[in-house]
Amino acid sequence: MKNISIKYFGFILLISLGMVSCSQETYDNQEIVTEQMLDATFTITELSANNYQITSNSNDYVINNYWDLGNGTGYSSGKNTFKLFLPDAGEYEIKHKVTGAGGIFSTEETTLVTVPTSDPVAGNLIKGGKFNTDDDIAEWSIGGVPGGSGIWTFADNKATLTASGWSGQGIYQAIEVEEGRSYQIDMYISSTSGCTDTWFEVYCGYVDPATISGDYSDGGSLLAINTWAGSGTSAFGQMFTTIATNPEANGLFTATVTGTAYLVIRGGGSDMQDGISVTNIELRGVSE
Known part of the structure; x- marks a missing residue:
């Protein structure tokens, strides 16, 4: 699968990542968190050409979200909702997992986004910059x-x-x-x-x-x-x-x-x- 590079600076990637404010003390019954209690599913909504809203379905058991946006650097911690600018045409593989108290990880959820057309201004002019083939x-x-x-x-x-x-x-x-x-x-x-x-x-x-x-x-x-x-x-x-x-x-x-x-x-x-x-x-x- 072809992965598309996604940049974090302003005009290429409009995304603000941070920690979700949640702790063991906020859980209703002080339950011990298990993998089955963690929800890593998420939705992707197209706002306009090349612009998307990413929203996690994380529940109260989630302490932190981790996102892999296909830039080759692996997972980064972040918010459960953010806007994403995908300037290049191609297929993007967005991955998400979450953690609960005690460092318990959820299973990984993956969604593919297909962008039909590159942004006329911010599209990448470099060819073969990923050295995939x-x-x-x-x-x-x-x-x-x-x-x-x-x-x-x-x-x-x-x-x-x-x-x-x-x-x-x-x-x-x-x-x-x-x-x-x-x-x-x-x-x-x-x-x-x-x-x-x-x-x-x-x-x-x-x-x-x-x-x-x-x-x-x-x-x-x-x-x-x-x-x-x-x-x-x-x-x-x-x-x-x-x-x-x-x-x-x-x-x-x-x-x-x-x-x-x-x-x-x-x-x-x-x-x-x-x-x-x-x-x-x-x-x-x-x-x-």
Whole structure:
């Protein structure tokens, strides 16, 4: 099944997650909670194109709700009702489970939502950003660090760069942009152990990476991990915009020309033996 990435920042995902206020003391008869007493069913109501209302049928025995919205990061705790913006056409698998007193989990409930049409503004311009299939991987070219000896591997629905001895390498993809429009770039980035003497950066520019003679830098760094600046030194797994060392750019690209631009992800360093991985790569227009 194809999972569709769902972002948590404002213009892409309109969702507020928090804890449900409920405790053992509020139960009528102070009953011991069992799995059978917990209700994880929920309803999904279409409010308008690409916009949905999610409502849990949780009862008074529920202390917390957990939702998996298909973004590859697993379950997150949250409210029992919220609004959800699904900007990309596709099939979304929404999962829900709840807990009661004593940490008892319910069974998992799943509902599929089919979105027929992408939002004309916020739809993802990146192709193959989840690396789910060979066709996804084929959307990407190796480059951005000419002569680089770093290695990109594609497995487990992610792209992983490993490097050592100050080597590096990049991947890139051509996209079509409109003059004057701004685009938000983000992706899920992770490392199982962290790195030493390492950089990892995202660019978006008009120069074709296949034509450059040095490291790609057109448009300036829009997202970066830099161990000398204190990021990426220990294990991590989160959206790039939340860990980047250059928050002033924060993945925002504004097109100065209508036409073909290139999203380039490149990195390297002294010790990336366990690698840095990316998935759920997105570039979306920002509403004016």
